[in-house]
Amino acid sequence: MLDAPNRDRNAERREATRREIVEAAWAIARESGLAELTLRDVAARVGMRAPSLYSHFASKNAIYDAMFGQAWSEYESSVLALEDALPEHPRAAAKQYGRHFFDFAVDDLPRHQLMNQRVIPGFEPSPESYAPAVRVLERAAANVRELGVTSEDDFAILIALIGGLINQHHANDPGGDRYAGLLDRAIDMWADAVGLPAEDPAPPSRKSAP
Amino acid sequence: MLDAPNRDRNAERREATRREIVEAAWAIARESGLAELTLRDVAARVGMRAPSLYSHFASKNAIYDAMFGQAWSEYESSVLALEDALPEHPRAAAKQYGRHFFDFAVDDLPRHQLMNQRVIPGFEPSPESYAPAVRVLERAAANVRELGVTSEDDFAILIALIGGLINQHHANDPGGDRYAGLLDRAIDMWADAVGLPAEDPAPPSRKSAP
DNA sequence: AGGCGCATCTAACATAGTTAGGAGAGTGCG
DNA sequence: CGCACTCTCCTAACTATGTTAGATGCGCCT
Numbered sequence: 001m002l003d004a005p006n007r008d009r010n011a012e013r014r015e016a017t018r019r020e021i022v023e024a025a026w027a028i029a030r031e032s033g034l035a036e037l038t039l040r041d042v043a044a045r046v047g048m049r050a051p052s053l054y055s056h057f058a059s060k061n062a063i064y065d066a067m068f069g070q071a072w073s074e075y076e077s078s079v080l081a082l083e084d085a086l087p088e089h090p091r092a093a094a095k096q097y098g099r100h101f102f103d104f105a106v107d108d109l110p111r112h113q114l115m116n117q118r119v120i121p122g123f124e125p126s127p128e129s130y131a132p133a134v135r136v137l138e139r140a141a142a143n144v145r146e147l148g149v150t151s152e153d154d155f156a157i158l159i160a161l162i163g164g165l166i167n168q169h170h171a172n173d174p175g176g177d178r179y180a181g182l183l184d185r186a187i188d189m190w191a192d193a194v195g196l197p198a199e200d201p202a203p204p205s206r207k208s209a210p
Numbered sequence: 211m212l213d214a215p216n217r218d219r220n221a222e223r224r225e226a227t228r229r230e231i232v233e234a235a236w237a238i239a240r241e242s243g244l245a246e247l248t249l250r251d252v253a254a255r256v257g258m259r260a261p262s263l264y265s266h267f268a269s270k271n272a273i274y275d276a277m278f279g280q281a282w283s284e285y286e287s288s289v290l291a292l293e294d295a296l297p298e299h300p301r302a303a304a305k306q307y308g309r310h311f312f313d314f315a316v317d318d319l320p321r322h323q324l325m326n327q328r329v330i331p332g333f334e335p336s337p338e339s340y341a342p343a344v345r346v347l348e349r350a351a352a353n354v355r356e357l358g359v360t361s362e363d364d365f366a367i368l369i370a371l372i373g374g375l376i377n378q379h380h381a382n383d384p385g386g387d388r389y390a391g392l393l394d395r396a397i398d399m400w401a402d403a404v405g406l407p408a409e410d411p412a413p414p415s416r417k418s419a420p
Numbered sequence: 421a422g423g424c425g426c427a428t429c430t431a432a433c434a435t436a437g438t439t440a441g442g443a444g445a446g447t448g449c450g
Numbered sequence: 451c452g453c454a455c456t457c458t459c460c461t462a463a464c465t466a467t468g469t470t471a472g473a474t475g476c477g478c479c480t
Contacts, residue, residue: 010457017458035331039437051438052459060437121245156378156389157396161367164374168366179366186367193399220426227427248467261469262428270468 018056020046022066029067034120039063061123069129075104076132079139090147091191091199097140098162098187102180105166147196154194161186228266230256232276239277244330249273271333279339285314286342289349300357301401301409307350308372308397312390315376357406364404371396 024045028037039050039060057063082100086093137159144155165186169179234255238247249260249270267273292310296303347369354365375396379389 014457033331038435040435048458049460050436051440051461054438055458121243153392153395156392157371157375157399160374160378160389160392160396161371162374163377164370164372165367167373167377168370179370182363182366182370185363186370189367189403190399192403224427249469250467258427259429260467261430261471264469265427 014056017046018066021053021056021063022070025063025067026070061120064120064123065126065129068125069132072129072132072136076136078104079136083139083143086143089197089199091188091196093147094144094158094191094196095184095187097143098158098183099180101162102166102169102183106169106180149194149196151194154190158187158190161190224266227256228276231263231266231273232280235273235277236280271330274330274333275336275339278335279342282339282342282346286346288314289346293349293353296353299407299409301398301406303357304354304368304401304406305394305397307353308368308393311372312376312379312393316379316390359404359406361404364400368397368400371400 021042025037025042027045028041039053042063043050043053053063057066079100082096086096140159141152141155144158149155162183165179165183169176173179231252235247235252237255238251249263252273253260253263263273267276289310292306296306350369351362351365354368359365359368372393375389375393379386383389
């Protein structure tokens with residue numbers, strides 16, 4: 001039996017190894033794409049053989065789940081940070097939100113792919129790993145409602161619009177910035193339709209942190 | 211050497227076999243999903259062994275290409291048929307277009323996946339198989355322009371909007387119809403923004419075939 | 421009849437994810 | 451100290467899948 005301090009130390013080491021594995025997997029995914037991600041390569045990068053990974057993860061899908069869970073978690077943090085820096089004007093805030101979603105998805109292709117779960121045949125994220133993403137959407141919905149948009153449907157349309165531009169960017173213009181340029185125009189269309197007021201020339205910054 | 215009639219007959223047989231293989235592949239994809247599509251299963255369904263498929267296709271990706279090429283081709287035909295039945299009112303026509311895109315993508319999940327090419331790691335469609343899809347987009351652009359939309363960007367935004375709703379449908383609401391219901395509202399938003407006139411109460415039908 | 425082309429076959433290979441079972445290090449108790 | 455337990459990692463191997471090599475046999479042309 002292990003006593004308490006040693007149990008803790010072992011748990012830490014385990015966690016560290018798990019993190020190392022997930023980091024290695026992301027490194028490979030970023031360098032060569034998710035399609036090139038093999039357990040043997042991941043294992044090699046952390047100085048192991050493939051079967052040893054099964055001491056830390058139940059399957060390859062469990063590794064995907066950890067990868068995506070980590071990304072969603074970081075995403076949630078970045079959204080929380082964004083909210084503190086959000087301008088006061090509703091339309092400006094909507095645009096900043098939109099640009100944030102877009103940049104996040106575009107800057108880091110493999111991380112975007114997690115939003116389109118069909119990229120990995122047979123993989124379904126676990127509710128736990130997906131939770132931060134759900135919270136982000138709920139927060140975004142709440143924030144958008146606070147801007148004066150009362151309809152869930154209008155919010156869903158905004159999300160669809162941004163998601164669609166992201167997809168088109170990846171399909172037609174990866175590397176370019178045509179669809180990033182369309183984002184402001186698209187959000188303006190949407191803002192007019194839902195009745196957000198026109199933007200001030202010089203928007204002041206808002207919300208000192210509590 | 212073969213004389214001309216026999217060469218033709220052989221070519222026909224070859225084409226028939228290719229079609230049979232592609233049909234079998236679609237059947238499996240529809241029943242079990244693209245992830246479950248294996249060459250051994252495809253071959254079994256047409257009464258062959260897997261390596262024999264290589265007499266007709268250079269690789270599994272070549273089979274995907276044929277599958278998607280066929281789907282794009284049928285899609286082009288359905289768009290041509292749609293255009294004859296398009297109502298005269300610009301906003302009504304835009305909605306009918308939008309609903310058509312949406313229904314096509316939603317009714318037949320595996321066929322939709324071809325639009326999101328990232329589903330099959332390592333697969334890129336050939337320009338030839340993809341040509342009908344390009345023509346459909348060009349026709350759609352021309353038709354939308356004819357409705358009075360002069361900006362490529364506004365057209366791109368419409369496409370993004372519809373594509374985004376389709377993606378959300380597949381991700382969040384497969385089987386339901388929430389996003390189908392949002393489509394009209396979304397297209398109305400877009401139509402107002404680009405200045406299409408309000409819809410007539412009773413739109414007459416248009417364009418007898420030439 | 422003889423020969424050529426071609427679709428199909430069997431056998432096998434390479435690469436994946438995964439499982440079985442054992443070796444060795446660390447830890448705690450007698 | 452020595453023994454036993456646990457845990458991580460290992461080697462070996464299995465299975466599934468795309469793919470290649472080479473043989474076989476059928477049909478058509480001369």
